[in-house]
Amino acid sequence: MKIFLGAAPGVGKTYAMLQAAHQRLADGIDVVAGVIETHGRRETEALVKGLDLLATRQVEYRGHSFKEMDLDGLLARRPALALVDELAHTNVPGSRHVKRWQDAEELLAAGIDVYATLNIQHLDSLNDVVEQISGVKVRETLPDSVLAKAGEIELIDLPPEDLIKRLHEGKVYVPEQARRAIDSFFSPGNLTALREMALRHAAERVDRQMVDYMRAHAIAGPWPARERLLVCIDEKADGDRLVRVTKRAAERRGAAWVAVTVDTSRAHAMTEAEKDRIAEAMRLAAQLGGETSTLQGDDIVAAILGYARERNATQIVVGRSRRPRLFRLGASVTDRLIRSAGDINVLVVGGEADGKAQRLGSSHMAEKPDWRGFAIAMAAAAAATGLGFAIDIWLPVASISVAYLLAVMVVAMKAGLRPAILASVAGFVAFNFFFTEPRFSFAVSDTQNILTLLFFLIAAFIVSNMASRLRAQIQTTRESARRTGNLYDFGRKVTAAATLDDVLWAVVHHVANTIRGRSLVLLPSGNGLAIAAGYPPEDQLDDKSNAAAEWAWVQGKPAGRGTATLPASLWLFLPLKTSRSPVGILGVQMTEDADMPSPEQMRLLETLTDQAAVAIERTTLVSDIEAARVATERERLRSALLSSLSHDLRTPLVSIMGAASSIISYDEALDAASRRDLAQTIQDEAERLNRFVQNLLDMTKLGAGAMKPRVDWSDLRDIVGAAVQRSSHLASRHAIKVDIAGDVPLLCVDAVLMEQVFFNLIDNACKYAPAGTPVKVWAMRTPEHVTIEVADQGPGIPPEDREKVFDMFYRVGQTDSQAAGTGLGLAICRGIVEAHGGVIHAEPGLHEAGTCIVIHLPLPPALDLPPAEAEA
Template identity: 45%
Template sequence: MPAGEPEKRPDPDALLALSQRDRPGRLKIFLGAAPGVGKTCAMLQEAHRVRAEGRDVVLGLIETHGRAETEALAAGLETLPRRRIDYRGQMLEEFDIDAALARRPALLVVDELAHTNAPQSRHPKRWQDVREVLDAGIDVWTALNIQHLESLADVVARITGVTVRETVPDVMVQEAQDVVLVDIPPDELIARLKAGKVYLPQTARRAVEKFFTPGNLTALRELALRRTAERVDDQMTEILRQKAIEGPWASAERLLVCLFPDGSGDALIRQTARLASALNAGWVALVLAPPYDPGAVSEAERRATDAMRLVETLGGEALRLTSAEFAEDILRVARRENVTQILLGHRRQGRFARLLRRSLPEALAERAEGIAVHVLPLPELEKTAPLPSFDTLRRLVSEPGLLADLGLAVLATSGVVAIGHALAAVMELPNLSMIFLAGVLICGTLRGTRAAVLAALLSFLAYNFFFIEPLYTLSIARPHEFLALLIFLAVASLTGSWTGRIRAQARAALTQTRMIEAQAAFSRQLSAASSAEDVAWAMVTQVHGLMGGKAILLLVEGNELLPCAAWPPEEIADPVEMTAARWAFEKGETAGWRTATLPNLRWRFHPLATPRHVVAVLGYEPPDRDQPLSAADEAKLAAAVEQTAVALDRALLVREAVKAAAMQENENIRDALLASLGHDLRTPLAAITGAVTTLQRGEDALREDQRTDLLDTIGQEAGRLNRFVGNLLEMSRIDQGVVKVRRDWVDVGDAIRLAVDRARKAHPGRQTRISLAPDLGFVRGDQELLSQVVFNLLDNAHKYGETEVSVHARNESDEVVISVTDDGPGVKPADLERIFEKFFRAGGTDRRKPGTGLGLSICRGLVRAMGGTIKAESPAIRRRGTRLIVRLPLADLPAELSRDEEAR
């Protein structure tokens, strides 16, 4: 390798793609333009050939569609039995992937890659089955029609009028090691169709009338040919990259046009677009610009922005390149973009300029190995480049910052002259040029290239006038001093120019860093936003902070656009402006100020589009509507729109998920309530109705004890209904937050005794054991509600317990602890928290246990209202039972209550 030449290494991305594609199984696709071209027959013929060579070939699934020739080709090859699936009373036959994996042939033939599997299959699509077989190390051959390719489905629908439902992702074709095109002329295919070799006669007749027309077949054939050619081109490009053969690769033409922001690029752009259209080639426009001070937007910057818009309008890709070495950077971009031809506009140069340096076309032609360089004549450049006129000079003088640069140059030069005189007064210095260079460097560092060049010119004159004999004249007595002065001017000019360029690059880098930091902060802000409103506020403040002007975000609600956030806070009242906003929403295109739709409006509207739909519209009003946005501002705005669209879509999805969860919860509660009403109302009503009917019909024949029993039944069931309705009302009050808890001093022991007495009456056949600590304290709350809590706990314990329920209460630290324990089968660990949910019953769907599933939920609501907590433990005793524990904060009694308690 020659010295200084960089080592050529394989493209790491190409090697990574190669390693990913070198999977254990290899895929071969037989691609056709339409059904009936002979894909399956070609695949079977090839399978017979490789089987004759000794390879293990198995037919996983072949669709013959009743064709005799296909059935004859399939005969003689081992065929796997199909998997039979009973779906809605119909027996379906599908590819048996498990049988294929168990058989593990060297080559498996699977027809119709785009087929949709039966609902009970492992994968919904056959191409997913094929991918699993490939991952298992089995080679697969398959067949595919071009209309089933995912990226071409909409194109095929426009061509044929038939919407393709079964599609295959393009990645399957990209990952295939071989793609074989099976093709026949449209007339021959139609003849095969009419002869019944493709479909049955009735189906064939309809197909010829609708799908298999000469125009449709020709268009599909062109799509298949183009897609196959693109695949071959991609394969060749990958091979060249893997072998470290540097681009360009002449497999397809790609143009690169270089533009300078001097107003001469429009004609060059249009000429390149026409050439690219004639060559059927892609093209890229590269807008070139030297490093500039990003503090101000110049006329050249505005022209560059207009040129990039024109490129995008004509279908090209616009890139921007800020560089000091154009030739090297242009070639770097060209090789990266796989460009085969570079186009430049020709500008006539003077002889002196040609002597100083080579032109850009000459530099490119010398270095562009394998890339054609075209120089296009632009006659209008000669007309637009006359000698400087008075208007040109006036524009140059009036350019912002010129007076400041000139003032700094005069000040620096005056200071250097003063320093030079002071030094000359105390010592003899043979040459003071280095001091003047210091002034030039100071101007270049503080103000840039223009100030440095002005300082170099003033230093040249001041050095001659004040320090070269004869003094105080511009004459030069000795020739060597004249040569030294010229060298000083050249060195000062170059030094100042490079200093200014470094300063501009440093400021540009600083601006870029600040923009990256702002975008990173904006990304963090969007990530932390939990709602659509937060995202909207982050968006409008970001746009206003980066670009000034006004910003408003209109959120899509149904089919309407509603203001969500604005900065400064205001709304768009003009109906015409809202018309542009609706256009952006409905069409998914930018509308308003300086766009193709309603360009004279004050606002510009950008749709925030996601893969699903447009979620919002951003309105932006620039601070100066007479000036277009620069390319940098356009990039900032586009980045903010893309980031916000993703964040807003995420926030809306979260909102939808919360709504869906709430709806599901309401649905569950509704189902549980209906089930509970169906049982817990019907049972007592049936008992009451039966007792009343018996009393009415057999009033004279009933004994007194029977009448008493029936009346007791009516009373008990009526009480049961009353508790059920009371629980529903109590739960409704808790959910609505209207439960009012009195803040009295409550004797916990009295509340427990009242609840136990009530429970003994409700469950007369059950035993309740009570144990209260002698020093049991008081709590602040409502004695009636606390008694209701303990009763609900006892009621629940009696329902699920077996023989005995115990109640304990004690003081523990600064709390009163009440526990109710049963001796039932207990609660599963996963249900210990769920038993406090509404309508949840530990018995599941078992309705033999009476109740509504509201008791414990009411307990939790009431305990929380009194500032306490409740939890469940299981097992409780001897690996059985459930213990429900209530903790309430102790209350400090006033002095008089303390004395009464001590006396009692």
Template identity: 45%
Template sequence: MTDSIGRAEALLAEHREGRGRLKVFLGAAPGVGKTYAMLQAAQTALRQGRRVRAGIVETHGRRETAALLAGLPQQPLRRVEHRGLKLTELDLEGLLADPPELVLVDELAHSNASGSRHAKRWQDVEDLLAAGIHVYTTVNVQHLESLNDEVRDITGVQVRETVPDQVLLDADDLVLIDLPPRELLERLREGKVYVPEQARVAIDAFFSQTNLTALRELAMRTAAAQVDSALALRYRQQGQAAPPLLGRLIVGAGTAPSAERLVRHASRLADQRHLPWTLVHVDTGQPLDDAARANLQASQRLAERLGGEVLTLRDSDPARALVRHARDQRASVLLIGRGRPRGFSLRRRLASRLLRLAQGLEIAILDLDRDAPAAARPRRAIKPGPYGAAILATTVAAAIAEGLSGLLELPNISLIFLAAVLLVAVRSSRGPALFCALLGFLAYDFLFIPPAFSLTINREQDVLTLAFFLLMALLTGDLAARQRRQLQALRRTQRETLALLDFTRQLSAASDRQAVVSVTLKQLGDATRHVCLLLPEKAGQLVTQPGDLTLANNERIAAEWAWKQEKPAGCGTDTLPSGGWWWWPLLSESGSLAVLGVRRDNAQPLDHAERRQLASVAQPLGQALARVRLSEDLEAARLHGETEQLRSALLASVSHDLRTPLTVMRGSIDALATLGDAIPTSDRQELLEATRQEAERLDRYIQNLLDMTRLGHGSLQLARDWVDPGDILASALQRLQPLLSGLQVATRIEPGLPLLWVHPALIEQALVNVLENAIRFSAPGGRLEICLLRQGGELQIAVADEGPGIPPEDRARIFDMFYTAARGDRGGQGTGLGLAICQGMVGAHGGRVSVEDGLDGRGTTLRMHLPLPAAPPAE
């Protein structure tokens, strides 16, 4: 158990490593002493030797509070101009450039002036914490986002500056600064909070006894919730089971103006019950007007800020979709908002259907319209086009029915009007379909039910016929309209799925980073939307793709912030929203891989549907970039391993093969220097000859190394000339005459061989390397055969020996550098570079080297194949 606790504490410490600690001084209202308490704590920290700096502190002219600033180092404020006013703001850049250990940031809910990095001060605090700086800050309870509606109901004041509840829940310490309402009112009257004129207005408008008591209760509840969250964290830190989460909260999102009220209530309910929560909007295919779309997007953005997930489902039945999703997610609570009924509908209201379908689920219904008058509700504008089509369809159906009235029975004529209703339903929506059904009912009664041209019905059976007709028309029209919306929703889903599938397929086929970038720019961009990627280079800088795109300074700052903080930034967010680009970081387990940028032509923010679509493609895009990076890392690791292997082999070769000739030469020179004339002339000549041979061998080794280096860097120049292949062979044999003295060498040259268009010295060196290799592996007195012959359009130089031979599985390896050194020099010394150089030199002339069996099935034959171009005319 102790080990488990240790592991849990280590994991927690690793998670918090490098991040500053946040201490929040929470109050029920202005004037309770939050700033005073924060400055007292800062003075205590300063006396303890901590590096404290006041980032921004609002004293509001209170002498006691200003006195506590004495002795505290202060960060100079940033001066900005906003709407003709000169304002002072927190200098976030200065604090990050010269970070203290602890910084004081007053008024956490403050909204920054235009042009700041972030829209809100609490986001500045997040950056300070991420940089490892500890922060003391203050906030009033009425600024919490989830309490916004509740505070408005209590005080009648709509608070505009808010802070997400998660900021307080993530705080390391929360200090409740409490002051009884009576004492706070005393301070107000004495002018210790505001000047006397402002104090009287504040007491009348906001600081009433009732309001202060209610706000005090909210502050205590908030502090209790934070304590409860900290207790659960301590449980997990000690390796014990935290209080279990009871399912999930599902919230049905609507398009009413009061949808944000539902989201705030859902956030508070989720915090109280310790439930994760999701805001779900069911797209039935019904088109939304601008106001409804704006309400929906505002509620979705608020849910994201408050820590909830946002999801969109497509279904013609919202109740069935919500219940199905709740069961799939094993949710325990389903929360919806209830508004006043709007118009006529054949379907049951959502709450009634949920109560009937959601057996075993807790259904919570919030009255959203208790404060909103019915007259204030926006009404959807009626488009005349579909209703005109309904009138036209009814007129055409009446004309057809009139023409066929002599051939058809009266009940069958109604089918013509039903066909018109179905046609309108599948071509438009429910409203025009129901309107067409009503028109068809009236036309059928007026034109065909006796007496004609009258709405009077004489026969009882005709009443039943008309009733059935109206019922069937309404049902079929509503059903057809719903099926049409569902079909449209399925088509949209199919298009998105196919686009995502095609995008994923192309990403999987991309083999390098540039291919991934090309696929992304091609698939995500269109006529109204521009896309770019910012990718890191080795120097750590973000490079824009496509390369010809130039970003403004504020756009690049927003993109770099999204890269570092791993959060969206730019247009439509609360971080640097002044630009036109929306930046989304592409993440992996190791951090940010790239930043995806999207910009509309009209520079308007992306709606939730577009952001959701881009977020869905961000995952496969991030995986593709991670795969490409992994491939590049593996290739670099492979090359590094091969380089290390070659370096080790080279060092081993240098330490053995190059030292051996030097040792022989040094021994001969020492003997000559020590003994001098005492050495017989023949022995002295032998020592000098051995010295010369070892010096030549050393020269060949060094030449091989230099040639291999030139081949590897592509700096080997071919000074071609026409040369007789017999001359090349004679020169090579002359160079190796001392080594060939103990072997039986036979040469066979085909008569009439053409001239070679080659670099004579390189081909000679290649032939010398092949011959030296054959000599090294030949036994004393062994046979060596050299053939020059013409085969097709190439000249072949073959060197065959009677050595130990090369197994077929190893024949391709003999051209690898240091192969001989790696497997041992059983036939003599050598660096293992000779055949590799031979292959490189012959390959530089467009030829190749092959390996075959040697003489009489023993040994090895190395055959050089050189191309034969057309010879010049004889001079």
């Protein structure tokens, strides 16, 4: 962003911006004028010609139509360079942003360069200075950080005489406006002061650029330690004025600065207006580019000095105490800071004009008194008087004062300091009137009674002060414990939540109870943001709230009610951000009696949004990990399938093609035996290919849940016998021994599927066992099931692979081409056995030699009988 900075209105900053835009246009850059304020100047209007001027947007407000820059049109047009005049302009209510500079920031975030204009008097830090010099309150301001973040600044300046001449010639305002402007704002003195401020800001920027250049190029020079300013904000001082003074001092020195406020035990005694003044000053400090920090402690001076030394502050900025020394009970915070600061400089900023100070003072006096506390004080004094009459019967008069001290202490604990002081005065008057001689008179005849009354009054003031401070500390402790408990309870809830829905419900429910309002969470969906949870349940938002939520999601900044972006929304939206990316939006809405969350609630909300974002991201990460695991498993299966296809399909096909081509090519030369051998090869390889295809089909059915056993009563001997007969040509090099105990009953199984199980097991055993070794199948009955084993004397399966061999396409170690399998046989066996309610696993063979595949099939309850009865 390049800003054309004017020392005053009418110096030609818009004209200079348009000239620069024409130069960029001649260089082939796509330039679009978003908004140009010509103010009827012919020279400026002439420069607008030749530029692509975007149509303005009509906004209706209070029955009138206003023209505003079409931000969405600019974003859709996406030029390389956009021209935005009058950067400090306030948009008409109903626009997306309150200020035009926020529109420019959104353009920059979208990758569009911006040329903009700005007058020096619109800087927020100079607002009170301009008012003091010119007597004119500038309403449209922008944060200094906008100017600081600009990539380039071009100062547009005119001597005061030339500018006044332009006014007389009607080149700035129409004649009537020009006469009023010359008489008020455009006096030579005002213009000179504005010109000085503009030149100073430009010089400071150039100086920073020079220092950056020296550091980047390692140019030797003096490098003094950087100064740091610390400004103290409290409820009594004019915080906005202190912040602006500190901002200007820091700008002049190129120093960092931080605004602090001390949260003491007396903070709960402050009025809402005082709390709002502190919060407003801290927000202004953040807007002007300073750091903000809230300190804890009852000793304000010690907290400030400790923080200043910790942050290496070189100067502390404080406000002058408004109370005259006559009314101070002790040294003010300012005086104590000056005495204790040591080598840290203290800058005391003077107060405002007397008239304004008086208005502020009168507003404090007009605050609504605590009548309930005063009533408690008078009631306590009356109760103490009644108790005093009872004490007067048995005890000396001096003991009656204890009753009044007790009343003062109770009032201080229940109602605070001011009602306690009233109770002290009322007790003093009542004690003098009712219990000192002469009674029922305010006269005091005895000197001893005078001392008693005097010391009673002093003790009452001390007790009331100590008791009220104790009450404030207790309230602070309770509030701190409540906040800690709130965060702990929230953390416990979101940690215990296992699913995303549980996390979202915990978030909205807890936030709604915290702010005593409504809350909702919006998560990204295919068509933008969608309400994922709400408390009370909410299923839709109005258009303004939807726009604010979308903007908060895209920009990653708060939007909606109480912010500078789309404040007409009924909801305040806070982005839920983590270190990776935003995960959603939290919306809050206060009840009707509270327009916005208090500063304390906002701090708590920020903490809750951080925890909520982490909790949502945790559930998302779990889903991502599961998805990654599934993708990895899918990729492994795909690779295994391709590898298996490339071998187990290609090998039999090559054999078939070779045998067939031999028969065709050498038909006459082949004898009957050779032709039979080639035909047998074709048949064997075709059956091998058929088994592979059948295994693939079976696994597909198992995976889809389409393979449902058609159970019927079957004899295990018939099933195993059929499998042995089917695999006889595969087991030519092995002896298959079958041993089934006589007490094995009929089984309720699918005979065809179970035959496939035993065929696969016998095929595996014959494939891997050495030639000449037996393959044994035996079965026996146990109390709960039938146990079947298929054992061989092959190399065996390593312990770490005994469970993996039942996975699809898994093969143990490296095998030769003849013995290699598809890795599907055992996976199919497991699927079929488990479909029958059984269990299958691998164990080492007898004496740890070979492999034994063990199957447990459940006994059918209806046929849990001896074999003879079952056969009958």
